[in-house]
Amino acid sequence: MVPQEQYKAPPTADGTMKAVRFHGKRDLRYEDIPVQKVGKGQVKLKPSWVGICGSDLHEYMGGPNLCPTTPHPITGDQVPLTFGHEFSGIIEEVGEGVDDYKPGDRVVVQPIIYDGTCGACLEGLINCCYSNGFVGLSGWGGGLSEHVVVPTSTLYHLPDNVSLEVGALVEPLAVGWHAVKISPFKSGDAVLILGGGPIGLSVIQALKVRGCQKIIVSEVSPRRKEYAKQFGAHYVLDPTKDNISAKCRELCDKQGVHVVFDCAGVQAGLDQAVHAVRARGTIVNVAIWEKPCSIFPNDLVFKERRYMGVATYGKGDFQDVIDAISSGKMTPENMVTKKIRLDEVEENGFKVLINDKDNQVKVLVEVGGGW
Ligand SMILES: [Zn+2]
Known part of the structure; x- marks a missing residue:
């Protein structure tokens, strides 16, 4: 596998897009940022559905903690950063050397960023990477934007019988799956x-x-x-x-x-x-x-x-969860308690999860939407 460390912050392309970026404590902005250009070994996605996670809330209320305030060793990015690490999407464009994916493919993103070269990574423990980070917390953009560019090593195909909406639940489900495993x-x-x-x-x-x-x-x-x-x-x-x-x-x-x-x-x-x-x-x-x-x-x-x-998830966990959903062994649809739009993430997402925590499980943001 190609080490992810080769993917420094991608060059920007023409045009701008809407994104929800974290600037610091209680400072979340819905703003225009440059669209990333797709590079070698990468794909550009249109995020479909994006879950808001407890770690996003922790950053918002008391951070930056996980979000780097100096350049991240792998991504080179620092706050302000686009949020959103629980997401599904549809591929819009593929970069040079990408054969396994094509525009139109429905995918979920395993957001772990790892260098592929440290001792933990060499033992296959990418979630324990000594330089680790997350798409949507440490750079490389995030799901809460109209487009995002990620390396193919983060991608998993969604089977036809699993919706993009449920696809956004794979990440939190993989955490539980990995813990039990x-x-x-x-x-x-x-x-x-x-x-x-x-x-x-x-x-x-x-x-x-x-x-x-x-x-x-x-x-x-x-x-x-x-x-x-x-x-x-x-x-x-x-x-x-x-x-x-x-x-x-x-x-x-x-x-x-x-x-x-x-x-x-x-x-x-x-x-x-x-x-x-x-x-x-x-x-x-x-x-x-x-x-x-x-x-x-x-x-x-x-x-x-x-x-x-136990930390997040490792190799195999995303696929196991996708298979469990596709085969009907797991039916997580009812975890979704609220759906909102990208322009209302702070008011109707973060603030609702903070103030009405007891009545919410998972708030999903509809970016591109779709099955
Ligand atoms: Zn590593």
Whole structure:
């Protein structure tokens, strides 16, 4: 594979387009920017549907954190940057040397930017690249624009029976898929999921495909509790009312669950998780934390419990999710709770997700739209 590091910021072409760019904390602008020119090994896409992600909200409310404020080592870009890393689109133009894709192809973008040359990349762990970044957070444009140029190494074809709208859900679903795949979860295990937001729901769906028979979700919001049940949770607990760890022991042989997936990233949840997981069980952290948390290592030591981190998705995860949707094993359509236009991203997207978080799962932005 050609290292992505060869793709520096693409030269600009004639004309301008509308894009939603992040300039800094609480500063999101719908503005005209130059259209990128398609280069060797790249394609130009018309984004169709774009999901707004929790990490976009974190950048907006408290960033820049992930978004570079000095030139990114691979993209060479820095804020202001076009947002949008959960997206599907239709290819408009292909660059030199591109044989596998043609104009009109329906695709989803795996937004990981990696150098292909570091130790992690050479071991195949592109999501752990030491220079990593994301399309839509670190440069190379993003989905929230009328056109975007990306290398073909980011692309996956969508089958005819999977809509572009659902295609925009592949990225968050791949996060849950990857977490379950690299966790020690095995058939017959009981699982606790902390948090019933988009990532918690994606973990539930990945577990259902693997036939998990005991999915316990801890969530406060009434609407999210319902979603958790709808997507397949067997028990939904409320951490403000239930003693999560006691309940997990009660439901699981007086020992607790085999695996916890922390999709919430709050101290109170972790405190419960440590005692909700059985001896030799594992706590899998999927969440991005806003600040450090504390864990008493003795709680791990005396029961030989493990704590591990998982990051985004790796090779194969996007295809697995696309196959699961195409074959009907996964039906994520109902994750979409609101659809908006590109010119209303801040007011009706970001602000709604911040102020009405409990009633929203996934807000999709219609850019080019279509099936
Ligand atoms: Zn690397």
